[in-house]
Amino acid sequence: MITEALVLSAMIFVLGTFGVLVRRNAIIMFLCIELQLNAVNLAFIAFSRLMGIDGQVFVFFVMTVAAAEAAVGLAIIISVFRHYKTVNVDNFKLLRW
Amino acid sequence: MIEVLFYVFAAVALGGALGVVWAKSPVGSLLFMVVTLGSLAGIFVLLEAHFLAAIQVIVYAGAIMVLFLFVIMLLNLGHDYQRDLKGGAFALLSFVIIGLMAGVLARQFSTDSIPELAVGGQAIDALLEQHGVVGAIAQPLYTTYVVPFEITGVLLLVAIVGALALAKKDGR
Numbered sequence: 112m113i114t115e116a117l118v119l120s121a122m123i124f125v126l127g128t129f130g131v132l133v134r135r136n137a138i139i140m141f142l143c144i145e146l147q148l149n150a151v152n153l154a155f156i157a158f159s160r161l162m163g164i165d166g167q168v169f170v171f172f173v174m175t176v177a178a179a180e181a182a183v184g185l186a187i188i189i190s191v192f193r194h195y196k197t198v199n200v201d202n203f204k205l206l207r208w
Numbered sequence: 209m210i211e212v213l214f215y216v217f218a219a220v221a222l223g224g225a226l227g228v229v230w231a232k233s234p235v236g237s238l239l240f241m242v243v244t245l246g247s248l249a250g251i252f253v254l255l256e257a258h259f260l261a262a263i264q265v266i267v268y269a270g271a272i273m274v275l276f277l278f279v280i281m282l283l284n285l286g287h288d289y290q291r292d293l294k295g296g297a298f299a300l301l302s303f304v305i306i307g308l309m310a311g312v313l314a315r316q317f318s319t320d321s322i323p324e325l326a327v328g329g330q331a332i333d334a335l336l337e338q339h340g341v342v343g344a345i346a347q348p349l350y351t352t353y354v355v356p357f358e359i360t361g362v363l364l365l366v367a368i369v370g371a372l373a374l375a376k377k378d379g380r
Contacts, residue, residue, distance in 0.1 A: 112211065112214055112254065113255075119222070119251070126222075126225040132306070134229070136292050139228070139234055141276070142238060143228060146241065149248055156252055159255075160255060161329070165348060165352075167259075167332075167344075168348050168352075175364065178267065178367075179363055179364055181275055181276070182370075183374065185276065186372075189375050
């Protein structure tokens, strides 16, 4: 079951990456990043069946960082929305090359 | 039985992840995300991480997803029903890139050198037996990892202050 869990985690991570690359809505891109974080959590827990409990402790830290990231990121989205009246990332070209 | 349950949860999680990427509206995407998080919590239970499964449902599916939903409602984005996928060469390129990535990851993970329930699994079972579900994680969290744990507290404080400063009306 560990191998299957790792393959599932790889699939979900790749789907999250695809979402970040092809969607334009900033909130959906953000959700796809959460998807990637969850895939990594699944890999950590699967590996903790091999290496010991430390993997589960790291999942705890990853969840905390994800919560902090969601709060700050959504605040950024709100303040960007105030300027441009949209969350479509094609319109945010100030820091773009 | 456990194998069957695992495959059911895995199928639901994958379907939910596809839904997150393909759903038209942000609200639909978010509801698919909740489905994925729920079935991942089920898989966590099957992998003997009971406390993390509970945290996954309470913190992730409960708090973080409600925060996302709150922002979508606040910005009134629930009515975007046209697709916003990037088209053409870019989508093709990213499809090729993620295909390569999936191939490499799946090949790496599916080599049959992983023994089922190795030493780590037995150690975790012993810990669960000795300290209980929460204690098994609390023990290393408050001894070996106590410094990262305290730094995480500071990180949360910084995140709260940062979110307030960023979302304030006139930015002063």
